[in-house]
Each structure stands twice: as C-alpha cells, then as structure tokens.
Amino acid sequence: MLSTKYRLNLCAIEKNFSTILTAIICFLFDEDKFRKKNREFGKETFARRLCARQNEAFSFDHISTKYNISEADLNNWVHFAAIREPIDRFVSGFVDKCLVERTWIQYKERCNGCMTNLTCFVDAEYDRMLRFSKEKARLNSFDDRHFFPQNW
Incomplete structure (x- = not known):
C-alpha cells in the first residue's frame, strides 16, 4: 500500500494492525475521496477497503512500473511495516x-x-x-x- 503524495510505502502484514494501517495509507493516498465517502479508519475491512487495487503494489519493480517512479526516487521514500511479537x-x-x-x-x-x-x-x-x-x-x-x- 502506498501514498505517492507522502512517499510512503507500507508492507502490510496480516494480523499486524494491517487493516488500520491500510486505511490510514488509503486516506493519505486520496484524502478527499476518503472524506467524501465518509470512511472511518476503524470501520474499514479488507474486503471493503476504499482503495482496493488503487494504491497497491507487490514489489519495488511493480511500484516503479505502475507509478512511473525510478528506483533512485524510491530510495527517498519511507518504507515500513509493523512487526508483532x-x-x-x-x-x-x-x-x-x-x-x-x-x-x-x-x-x-x-x-x-x-x-x-x-x-x-x-x-x-x-x-x-x-x-x-x-x-x-x-x-x-x-x-x-x-x-x-x-x-x-
């Protein structure tokens, strides 16, 4: 999940706060749409997420190709994942x-x-x-x- 505007790339890992993090990144991806649709972070689900397939990529190569972002530019992004015990x-x-x-x-x-x-x-x-x-x-x-x- 990513927000091109804020140069954020989330590696969502199941059972690691992923639903909420995905909703936050969706909001940062398209704040106006999130607000217009009256979405709430705590009410998003995987099956009914607002940004499904819109801000998703499966590798750095996929991000580069899908969003026309160079590898060098991706080095300036924040890449993160939540890890759980x-x-x-x-x-x-x-x-x-x-x-x-x-x-x-x-x-x-x-x-x-x-x-x-x-x-x-x-x-x-x-x-x-x-x-x-x-x-x-x-x-x-x-x-x-x-x-x-x-x-x-």
Whole structure:
C-alpha cells in the first residue's frame, strides 16, 4: 500500500494492525475521496477497503512500473511495516480466524481444515512452512498470510 503524495510505502502484514494501517495509507493516498465517502479508519475491512487495487503494489519493480517512479526516487521514500511479537500474533490469529470466525468460515479453506483443533493446525501449518522454506514451494493461502513468519 502506498501514498505517492507522502512517499510512503507500507508492507502490510496480516494480523499486524494491517487493516488500520491500510486505511490510514488509503486516506493519505486520496484524502478527499476518503472524506467524501465518509470512511472511518476503524470501520474499514479488507474486503471493503476504499482503495482496493488503487494504491497497491507487490514489489519495488511493480511500484516503479505502475507509478512511473525510478528506483533512485524510491530510495527517498519511507518504507515500513509493523512487526508483532510472534507468539502474540499466532494466538491472536488462531483465536480470531479459527475460533471467533468459525461460524461463517469454511473450514475446508481455512485453519488448514482443522476446525478448532490447535494441534492439527500447528502440525499442518508447520509442514507448509517446511515445504515453503526447503522446496521453495509457492504457497500463499489465507492461513499462510496470517501465520507464516513475518519476515517471509
């Protein structure tokens, strides 16, 4: 997520204050639109974010190409990410995504199909992490984005 006006680039990491940070960057990307639509930082969601696909990029190359910004110019930007204590992030993620949201999520797609079973979930996610690190497997599931190490 980025704000070209303020030269800010946010690497949003799931379960790290990402929804609020994304809303803040959206506001800084287009303040007038955010105000005109009566949006509020605390009421934004990932699925209904105002700036979806408008201020998003997936690499520095993508930013350079999409916004016609040179690599040298990107060196003058502020690039940041919020990092959370890993155990706190894991517990928060498991409670939120596998226990609280269990009434509406499809367990075949989330929580590694383990429903509320923590042992099953940890074993399955650990196996995925090993595959990703050893085999360079292209993994990017909902669970991976919420539970893989933050520096990956």
